[in-house]
Amino acid sequence: MTIINAFRVVNIFRNASKSNVSPIQKYSSYVKYAEHKQLEKIRNIGISAHIDSGKTTLTERILFYTGRIDAMHEVRGKDNVGAVMDSMELERQRGITIQSAATYTIWKDHNINIIDTPGHVDFTVEVERALRVLDGAVLVLCAVGGVQSQTLTVNRQMKRYNVPFLAFINKLDRLGSNPYRVLKQMRSKMNHNAAFIHLPIGLEKECQGILDIIEEKAMYFDGDYGEIVRLDEVPQDRRAEVQERRHELIEHLSNVDEHLGELFLEEKTPTVEDIKQAIRRNTLKRTFTPVLLGTALKNKGVQPLLDAVLTYLPHPGEVENTAIINEVKDSEGQTIILDPKRDNSKPFVGLAFKLELSKFGQLTYLRCYQGVLKRGDNIYNARTSKKVKVSRLVRMHSNNMEEVNEVLAGDIFALFGVDCASGDTFVNDAKLNLSMESIHIPDPVVSMSIKPKNNKDRDNFSKAVARFTKEDPTFQFRYDPDNKETIVSGMGELHLEIYAQRMEREYNCPVELGKPKVAFRxxxxxxxxxxxxxxxxxxxxxxxxxxxxxxxxxxxxxxxxxxxxxxxxxxxxxxxxxxxxxxxxxxxxxxxxxxxxxxxxxxxxxxxxxxxxxxxxxxxxxxxxxxxxxxxxxxxAWQVLEPIMFVEVVLPDEYHGTVIGQLNKRGGIITGTEGAEGWTTIYAEVPLNNMFGYAGELRSMTQGKGEFSMEYSRYSPCLPDVQEQLIRKYQEEMGILPDQKKKKN
Missing domain, CATH: 3.30.230.10 (Ribosomal Protein S5; domain 2)
Incomplete structure (x- = not known):
């Protein structure tokens, strides 16, 4: 045992004595999670979805069933604890995920690295950078809400990075849940070749378990927390439906899978193994989407989802990752395929995908794509050619760090004290001028003036802005010399509001946000x-x-x-x-x-x-x-363009007319409506300039029952009166009278 490991064992025993866990348990847990698995036994997955679809609750259940945590807590923690993956105090208070959080766990001797991502469109860059480094994903859909605006955004992001995924329809226990409608929406709105591999045993309050269509078994989740999975025969009254849906599954697979297509044409019945292999082949090619069911909050359907992750999603060796060799700096070089073997036969290549400031300094999250990195090694930033010595290697479990001696290809880990930007490539050979494809960063759509309430807080304000703009590329900061004010830009009002609150909490610097400014063109x-x-x-x-x-x-x-x-x-x-x-x-x-x-x-x-x-x-x-x-x-001849937002409003039927009237008043164009069991979804396109303050107005109109989400759609010419106002305001600010404008030009 090395001296470093001996010290670590001493620390484990010392820390265990302060908790209820025995030192032997603590040490065996350390050994269990520090062990490196074979490449085939690794899965890197992300949990992505529209806001409030149950991603963090699902991740909490996964960690509990895999033995990573000892107790489950709710997202909006009634016991003042909150979910493990929502480590920030603001996340626990608001009940939303703001920053993506990484963890790793073990299920059936497979190591699963998980990134839980935010659902709100304002934090979409967190989803972008998570999907950039993941091999597979779980797309969570609400059984009531179905395919919503952010679901479509996440779907586009998965397509951009070619990420294979499973769909998990959550919240079967909710009033008005209808997984069959969600499947139809996946086929019509998202154009997915999707089919059920599970069916529900009861919905809403009657939700008892799920039916496995492939194995033709019923699954019930017994015990206090659904930890005991009991297999049983399919109930007599559901057998015809299971057979029908199984036939539908085989038909959808036969359309895209050659082997299963031949069996289908020859009218041979495929075996369970044939179906599973066909699902895996086509999930990896993104030509088929398996749809699983469950309710994370009521502890049903999570273990079969974990099994499906191992069975159908790729390991790092099955995903082709490429890098560009630049012979000369900034030149377009040839593309090479990285070798994911878990040995040091090839040089180390890693991608920094997320930066975060911790109490120990800057924490840089990386994904290792090739080779091995050990504590004490030197690595080089391919963009700046700066050399960095790796003093600490850690793997993250939410905001807890667990030290390791080395990381291998396929691992997600973090380093301290590395000066870099999000999207930088790291290598262990200074002569190797490699760069990996960077992360897509969307443009900010909302700007607000910002200033510290007290002048004495200016130093803290500068530190906060420097840190947040480095961590989050969609949060931008500039000084406007014309208006003599500091401007911050972001993806929405909530985005900027969250950073304002973080400045007060983390830097003791209260700030004032001015009226939002829209990025006209x-x-x-x-x-x-x-x-x-x-x-x-x-x-x-x-x-x-x-x-x-x-x-x-x-x-x-x-x-x-x-x-x-x-x-x-x-x-x-x-x-x-x-x-x-x-x-x-x-x-x-x-x-x-x-x-x-x-x-x-x-x-x-x-x-x-x-x-x-x-x-x-x-x-x-x-x-x-x-x-x-x-x-x-x-x-x-010139004109002003304004950003148009795609807005989706979900509300009870009785407020339908009022809400449509209000959207029309705000200059919106209704593009479609959809109704199901007492609830209506309205789709509209509304100028961003008219959407400020809509959240409060919608709540008051629908007695707090309505909710909406919006995302950038396109730029379009604004109305003549809006253009006239903008021109007049600009002329007043510049001190130009209309007849003097030409002279100044």
Whole structure:
């Protein structure tokens, strides 16, 4: 036993003496979880869903049944404890997940790494970075709510990272639960080739267990906490339904699986093993989605879900992960496939996917994709080439750290004291210039002014902002020199409100948030040509540059981007000055002249120009491009775009008319409604600018029963009166009267 391990054993015994657990139990638990499994016995999964579908409750049950925790607690903890995975005090108070939390556990001699992710759209980046490093996922759906707006977002994220997943329809015990309707929605709204592998034995208060369609068995969950799984025969009155659904399952699999398709055509009955292998093959290819049932809160259906994770989801060796070899920095290199063997035959490659500040310093979560990393090794950040010595290696169980000596390919772990950004690649060979695909970061949609209530808290305020912007790339911070105020941007009001509360709690820095500001954009309505000469001669080297071309609007589906096209022929504009023209165009588009917002949805076509053999420079062409864009602002036709949100409102039927009337009043367009058993779901598209304060209004209209969620849909031209208000407000702020505006330009 090494000296380090001897010290660790002493600490385990010392800590165990302070708790009710015996030292022998504590040590055997340490040995059990520190042991490295074979590659085939590892699963990296995420639990993802729409808000309030029961993800954290499900994770709590998984940890209890696998023996990782000794007692289960509710998310909105009546006993003031709360769920293990909701370690932040704010999460326990609000009953929502704010940060994704990682843990690992053992089920049937398989090591399962789990990341519990938030459901609220405001914290969508947490889901993005979790899915980037996971091999498989469990998509949780509410048996009452079904496929909701955030379910569709999570589905898109899984598709982006090609993550195979199982669907788990939760909350069978809730009033109005209907898993059959949810399956229809999965097929119609999400276009999944999905079929049940479980059926419910009773719904709502009558929920007693589940029927396994493949094995043709009934499962009951006995004991105080449903920990005893009792298998029984399928009840007589349900056998016909089980046979029918089994036939439906085989039919859906036969459509995508060659082997099962042949058996189906030959009218042979596939064996249980045939069906399971076909489900696994097609789940990995994302051509089939198995649908499981249960109710996590009432302790039913969780153990079969764990079995399905082992049976149908991939181990790290079955997922192809690639990296790019850059021969020269920032160049596009060739792609190589990483080798997930759990040995040190290949160099270590890891991806940092999440940063968090703990009491010991910055904690960096990484996924090991290749090779082995040991305590004391040196690793290099592929982006910055900085060398870091690994002094501590830990695996996370929510906010508890458990030290390990080494990590192998397929493991998720954390390091201390590593200066990096989310999405950085780490290697153990300085010559290996590898980089892995980074994480997709959505653009912020809401901005608010922020300032500390007391001037003496400015230092703490700076520390808090520096930490939060580093941890969360969707939380952005800037100073607006025109309005002389500090602006924070994020994914929604709740997102910014949570960070304001965290500043007060964690940094003792109360802050004031101003009225939310919407990220409007400006764009062109019709093409406009330009011919601009920049000429300056005042002794010494002069400046000379001429640019000619057209600025034109991009199609509506591209109205959030800027495009620069070089159409020059010959040497009128030397190629070395083209980047200067592009920079001048992009720089001027940072602030429009109509309402002061960013310009987007515009293409700058440089067609010709002129240069001087002595006086031309990149700076001269940069200034010429800026002048050309300003000319187009004066001559062209411009309009303001605003973000449109996809809004989903769930409410009791009796408030249907009132809520639709209110959405219309807010400038919304109703795109569809859906009703089921006393509840209505309204789908609408509403300008974000009109959605502030809607949460309180909806609660008062529906006596607290209605709830809504929204996510960014697209940018669209705003109404003339809104545009007029924005222009007038901007002119007042800048001290420009309408007739003076042209002069200033």
């Amino acid at each position: 400006e764009t062109m309505m019709s093409p406009c040509s330009f011919d601009y000469l920049h000429k300056k001669q005042s002794g010494g080297a002069g400046q000379y540059a001429k640019v000619t071309g057209i600025m034109e609007p991009l199609p509506p589906h591209q109205n959030t981007v800027l495009e620069f096209v070089d159409e020059t022929i010959g040497t009128n504009v030397p190629k070395q000055f083209i980047p200067g023209v592009e920079r001048g165009f992009l720089d001027t588009c940072q602030k429009g002249y109509l309402s002061g917002h960013k310009v987007s949805g515009v293409r700058f076509r440089l067609q010709d120009g002129a240069h001087h053999i002595v006086d031309s420079s990149e700076l001269a062409f940069f200034l010429a491009a800026k002048g050309a864009v300003k000319d187009v602002f004066d001559e062209g």
